[in-house]
Amino acid sequence: MNPTAPIFAALAVLCAATGLASPALADDPPPGDPPPPQVFNVRYTVTADKLVNARIYYRDTDPPSFSDYSHDPYVFSPTADATVGPGKPWVLETTLTDPIQWGMVAVQAQGSLPLAAAGFNCTMAINGAVVKTNSGPKGALCSLRNWQ
Template sequence: MRLTSKISAAVLAVLCTATGFAAPALADDPIPGGDPAPAPPPPAYNVRYTVTADKPVNAEIYYRDTDPPSFSDYSHDPYVFSPNAEAAVGPNKPWVLEATLTDPMQWGMVLVQATGSLPKATAGFNCTMEINGQVVKRNSGPKGALCSLRNW
């Protein structure tokens, strides 16, 4: 019985094609002349930035927690897409931020530098950037540190 049903369906499809009749639309088929199905959203990545210092210091931290719509939007006003925070950091006092980005290879970034009266050369900054729990960048520097996969 199953074989007969399959053969009947195949014959019906051939006849519809040969005679110009349209086969019935299935629920998943797009409506002719209708809007195309929307594209699935791009994958989102969890990005975690961590900043510390070898000695207690007040730091100014710039980071990216939003993907710019386009590079031209970013280049028109990069500070709109690169907020900053001031935080006291040290060896046991990290600054941590988690963000969701669709293109962390392009837009993931954290930059730290000293503020206040502490000589910048004595801070010893450290930064780490993780994507979905995997460390992808580490950097350290006496005056500041930049963690990014893109060469700025």
């Protein structure tokens, strides 16, 4: 008997078992569209210590790219004019795919009111968890990104 015959026989069995255990390439599903990005629920809340007319800037859409945003940031930053005060908040709920990068709400007094008396407050929550709060006498900014 050939001394290498058992080795070749074992190798043949091993190759056959490996071939049966691995899926054939034809069985792989065809590549499709990538899964959609995860969407986060974002809630912005703006209040003030005294009743005041406010101009509120917020982000409710993820820009396609930073260069698109840089070219014209106001396209991606709508405004709302609202009267806010104790018991009278302004609230907006939206969805963003990257709220850490793009989530933002900013508020300032509108008109000729005594700005120092406004006492603005803002809150930003993602999926129900408050992630940022801020207050200021003339305005407030809530964002996880440093915009400076």
